[in-house]
Amino acid sequence: MEKHAGYMKGLKCRECGREYPLTANHVCEFDFGPLEVVYDYERIKQSLTRAAIQSRPGTMWRFRELLPVAGDPTVGLEVGGTPLIKADRLARRLGIRELWIKNDAVNYPTLSFKDRVVSVALSRARELGFTTVACASTGNLANSVAANAAAAGLTAYVFIPSDLEQSKVVNSLIYGGNVVAIKGHYDEVNRLCAEIAGKYPWAFVNVNMRPYYAEGSKSMGLEIVEQLGWRVPRNTVVCMASGSLLTKIHKSYQEAMKLGLAPETKHRIHGAQATGCSPISTAQKAGLEFFKPVKPNTIAKSLAIGTPADGFYALKVMKETGGVAEDVSDEQIREGIKLLAECEGIFAETAGGVTVGVARKLIASGAIPSDDSAVLCITGNGLKTLDAVIGHSGRAREIKPSLREFEALLEAEARTAAHA
Amino acid sequence: MPVKVRIPTPLRKLTHDEEIVHVSASTVGGAIAELQSRYPGIKERLTDEAGSVRRFVNVYVNEEDIRFLQNQETALKDGDEISIIPAIAGG
Numbered sequence: 480m481e482k483h484a485g486y487m488k489g490l491k492c493r494e495c496g497r498e499y500p501l502t503a504n505h506v507c508e509f510d511f512g513p514l515e516v517v518y519d520y521e522r523i524k525q526s527l528t529r530a531a532i533q534s535r536p537g538t539m540w541r542f543r544e545l546l547p548v549a550g551d552p553t554v555g556l557e558v559g560g561t562p563l564i565k566a567d568r569l570a571r572r573l574g575i576r577e578l579w580i581k582n583d584a585v586n587y588p589t590l591s592f593k594d595r596v597v598s599v600a601l602s603r604a605r606e607l608g609f610t611t612v613a614c615a616s617t618g619n620l621a622n623s624v625a626a627n628a629a630a631a632g633l634t635a636y637v638f639i640p641s642d643l644e645q646s647k648v649v650n651s652l653i654y655g656g657n658v659v660a661i662k663g664h665y666d667e668v669n670r671l672c673a674e675i676a677g678k679y680p681w682a683f684v685n686v687n688m689r690p691y692y693a694e695g696s697k698s699m700g701l702e703i704v705e706q707l708g709w710r711v712p713r714n715t716v717v718c719m720a721s722g723s724l725l726t727k728i729h730k731s732y733q734e735a736m737k738l739g740l741a742p743e744t745k746h747r748i749h750g751a752q753a754t755g756c757s758p759i760s761t762a763q764k765a766g767l768e769f770f771k772p773v774k775p776n777t778i779a780k781s782l783a784i785g786t787p788a789d790g791f792y793a794l795k796v797m798k799e800t801g802g803v804a805e806d807v808s809d810e811q812i813r814e815g816i817k818l819l820a821e822c823e824g825i826f827a828e829t830a831g832g833v834t835v836g837v838a839r840k841l842i843a844s845g846a847i848p849s850d851d852s853a854v855l856c857i858t859g860n861g862l863k864t865l866d867a868v869i870g871h872s873g874r875a876r877e878i879k880p881s882l883r884e885f886e887a888l889l890e891a892e893a894r895t896a897a898h899a
Numbered sequence: 900m901p902v903k904v905r906i907p908t909p910l911r912k913l914t915h916d917e918e919i920v921h922v923s924a925s926t927v928g929g930a931i932a933e934l935q936s937r938y939p940g941i942k943e944r945l946t947d948e949a950g951s952v953r954r955f956v957n958v959y960v961n962e963e964d965i966r967f968l969q970n971q972e973t974a975l976k977d978g979d980e981i982s983i984i985p986a987i988a989g990g
Binding site: 505510670673771788 | 905907908909910912918944953954955956957959962964966967982984985986
């Protein structure tokens with residue numbers, strides 16, 4: 480093991496507890512359980528105080544002790560620090576007392592929460608001596624790996640399903656890295672990448688770098704806690720693809736409480752999926768401990784993972800916190816996107832439509848009480864999934880550059896409104 | 900022509916660094932048993948106490964997840980390929 484490990488102690492299997500050195504390794508060789516970073520919380524507690532955090536720049540790295548890099552980060556120094564919006568208009572529409580939106584649709588540089596995980600993974604990959612980085616992606620991760628690798632001067636290979644939204648493909652290609660489209664769905668891309676990762680000496684951010692990568696998501700939860708005035712929200716709604724983000728938001732709340740940054744609070748974490756790919760929510764609703772894999776068919780392509788690697792742990796977190804999972808149809812996803820846009824001026828991608836749609840359902844059913852408060856985690860930008868809403872968001876009305884025509888248009892509209 | 904099994908990195912210590920192993924079993928369960936007889940200890944890595952495939956292990960026959968086929972009862976024929984792959988995080 481390297482001598483200088485920062486605040487990390489080692490890697491540990493989540494299933495059997497066997498310990499491993501801090502290398503590029505994600506899986507326990509005994510039972511294939513996922514490896515997780517173990518920290519020295521006693522040491523962290525001494526330096527990570529509210530005052531210390533508030534004195535640092537407003538990026539995700541203000542929580543640096545809880546992010547698994549040994550030295551100073553070298554990739555993605557400006558990532559994070561996204562707004563937490565008090566969403567009063569949406570709260571009224573959904574019928575809840577207090578509602579907040581954590582808006583990673585404007586995360587830097589590639590407009591999704593993936594910049595958080597990638598900056599950690601690439602900083603750590605560099606520490607471990609890698610010069611080529613790679614990923615299996617449903618789109619956002621590919622964008623982020625391509626961009627951050629370009630900025631860091633690393634070689635990138637990103638692997639995506641061939642049926643992705645055009646804007647997500649272009650958003651990976653533009654940075655000049657290697658983009659490989661696989662004829663198959665994400666689970667097949669994943670399987671291939673696992674095989675490639677076994678053969679090539681690359682840092683696959685979500686394969687051999689996964690223990691470090693996944694921890695980056697905690698920064699989203701830690702920012703929420705700080706932005707709420709150092710408190711853990713009573714309800715958090717998180718979309719689920721592999722289920723990793725949901726488990727890491729939970730972990731970040733636990734760490735914030737354990738380190739004394741926020742008081743102990745009873746909090747529930749709710750999971751959101753698209754009905755067309757809902758292995759985790761289906762299992763949660765049926766009270767099962769493990770999900771059944773599915774073949775995805777949904778417009779929420781960034782969530783289209785039929786064999787969710789962290790599905791088991793996401794189910795566990797929901798069970799432990801009293802959270803509920805729900806799923807929404809493609810039509811409800813589009814309605815969710817429109818609701819968020821019309822009420823709060825935020826254009827989220829399809830995954831955000833899933834989160835809003837599910838929150839709406841959970842509030843309507845009373846699973847989240849109407850006199851309670853909730854935070855919705857919005858993870859990506861609507862400009863990346865235009866394909867899903869084109870033809871469903873109305874059309875611009877075209878006129879000649881004439882005041883007469885404009886006034887005729889207003890009159891026609893007034894008549895239509897009167898008849899409606 | 901027998902069935903080809905791709906051995907993932909975490910199990911290669913058991914197969915003396917062999918990446919590809921050939922078996923002649925007629926089902927996935929039979930293939931696991933045959934691997935066990937040749938590389939003692941490999942079965943407990945792949946299956947739990949009840950004999951089910953461990954929850955973080957994905958097994959594929961010709962690129963299809965055996966959970967979409969007949970799990971360990973999935974029939975094998977000459978020339979088939981089995982891949983054993985750990986679960987991967989999201990993207």
